[in-house]
Amino acid sequence: MCTRRMDNHTTVSTFLLWGFSSFPDLQDLLFVMVFFSHVTILAANVSIMVAVKLNHSLHIPMYFFLCGLSFSETCTTVVVIPRMLVDLLSDSKSISIPECATQMFFFFGLSGNNCFIMAAMSYDRYTAIHNPLHYSILMTPKICFQLMMAAWLLGFLVSVCLLTLSFCGPNQIDHFFCDFSPLLKLSCSDVSTIEIIPSISSGSILVVTVFVIVLSYICILNTILKMRSTEGRHKAFSTCTSHLTAVTLYYGTIIFIYVMPKSSYSTEQNRVVSVFYTVLIPMLNPLIYSLRNRDVKEALRKVMARIYS
Template sequence: MEKYNLTVVHEFILMGITSRPELQAPLFRLFLIIYLVTVLDNLGMIILTKVDQSLQTPMYFFLRHLAITDLGYSTVVGPKMLINFVVDQNTISYYLCATQLAFFLVFIACELFLLYDHSVAICNPLLYTVIMSQRLCHILVVVPYLYSTFVSLLVTIKIFTLRFCDYNVISHFYCDSLPLLPLLCSNTHEIEVIILILAAFNLLSSLLIILVSYLLILITTLRMKSAEGRRKAFSTCGSHLTVVIVFYGTLIFMYVQPKSSHYFDTDKLASIFYTIIIPMLNPLIYSLRNKDVKHAIQSTWKKICTVFS
């Protein structure tokens, strides 16, 4: 009953990934390396697809914004998570917690629809180049940003206009909607339904379109006469689909399940994949294995060497 003794909450305590002292140092080093690789990969892709003329196509335009969202939500979560490994008690202020939740939802929701745009661009690259004007490309990016901002504000405002109890310990390593709900003293049924409906719609609709896109790629690949061409296509699509399945699988596990099924230890494990691992893998899988990107990196590196020499 002490949990329901109403007071004004000024800050929250983040429990972090683990409370075992012997794991703090090795996990800190591991996640620091992952975060630095994530920043380097995604920032490199943003710059490369902006400055290299050979990458000025719709597919790489969407890849640039995919890198922006990856860099966005990994940075919203990563630094605060790393701090938790080196301090005794990781606190976050009330307003900073709301800000972290809002920006995380903007970037993660936007990524779902940018993955869809990118998948369609992969499916029909020649047709996509013909029909996609620069204006249409910008519209297909701006609309997901606006929609994800609406979703973010709706969920964040709904949660932070409700009353919190004096129990302020969040059983997670960042401020997310589901771990915040048990701390509310108000009736949470409405916000739980909103989160479930939005998550189910966003995840399942975008996943269905992506799977249909890759099914069309599979059909086209099976019609190829070249065995080497089929092998390369299956290798590329297989790695893409693996990342998509892990990304969507962990998100669906986290958000599209009844409240009674949540165990925050397993939720934290699932969250590590889509907040820390996937943003590092996306540029490696979608971009850096591509021969056009490799050529652009080599060309840009030669130009840099020429300038400095």
């Protein structure tokens, strides 16, 4: 049963995740693509975490935050993708309200956490380039741990604000996971105030983290331009390119989905960008950080050598 009667109102007890139902002939192909993407995400992120853990030369703040980002992105995909795979093979595609609320809570919390970790990574790069002599003092393990814990707490604090809806009507979600905007359309609550929560919460996260990232990179650029050595400037730039690439991809999709006016794009476009955000970016990020980083590549080579030796 999808609904139950209570106080003369029909109260929804389950939802139907109908995001891929408009492509019935492509669901098997989508399952294969998403499954192998998920395996790649898990393998790549776990490899980075293991490489950082086992290689003492990577026990520095830069890789501590990279390891935290890999763990957070792994958790984000685990929240969304396994359920997506089940629904691609299922005819019912139903999800209970507690499951839906849990998925939404962790998805938004982890997404916010990713933003704050990226901001912390930019501050770390600024500190390393601008104050190399005092880097070990300014970025101690204790400070790094405090920044990481703050990222987790702030991310989930924002997520708590999104769990105040009630439902008593249609139960078909036009998405492949429990996102806030599709759920808002089904709510029988007074949404006049609640409907601006996603823009306010995501906007607040973006303003704060983008401010930190932009300010950090302005200071980094100013420091690099003052360097006399061409080799030094190149080395400084090379330590930032991976992070800048990941930030551009990540924030671009967040702005498109959660900040831009909903009238500026269709539901289909939203689903496509959401797939990019939940599947492709988590798969690309570990590749971006590993393929462009000599230390990570060397650490991964050593890990593989240990496994196969």
